[in-house]
Amino acid sequence: MAGLHCLIYERDVTGHRLHHVRHLAEALLEIGCEVTLGLQEDARDREEYVVHLKPLEPHFRFQGGPHSQVSNVVSRWQSVSDLQNAVREVRPDRVYMTFSDFFTQSAALRCLATGRKRLFDVPGEGHINRGRPPARTAPSAQNSMNESRS
Secondary structure, three states: OOOOOEEEOOOOOOOHHHHHHHHHHHHHHHHHOEEEEOOOHHHHHHHHHHOOOHHHHHEEEEEEEEOOOOOHHHHHHHHHHHHHHHHHHHOOOOOEEEOOOHHHHHHHHHHHOOOOOOOOOOOOOEOEEEOOOOOOOEEEHHHHHHHHHH
16 A cells, blocks of 8 residues: 655755755655655755755655745745645645745635635645744743842
């Protein structure tokens, strides 16, 4: 019996991002999943790809398509379309986004604008790596400790 078919989708292949893609791909392959990587068309020409993913090439399928990241409303709408297209083409059982920062907001707006409750009909997970800490409404732990010592 074949394992689950998993799509790992990453729109930005710069910096350390493919390092995380590699670790997720290795873990999924280790438990018997079939893996497809959805990366920018030119990903294989980049040094980061050569360092992190080239050794794993025999074990996964490459799906080009995501446009590179540009920070504006149109490109964010396009990035949601890119993911939806990849899911339609690859037909995975699961979708993973190693960095879904800003994507989740774009996806939510897309669902509101189109009246859809979901982007696609397979389970998906996205890792959010940054954000702003909540506004401080209570004194910090350090301030509380300092006050208790006085």
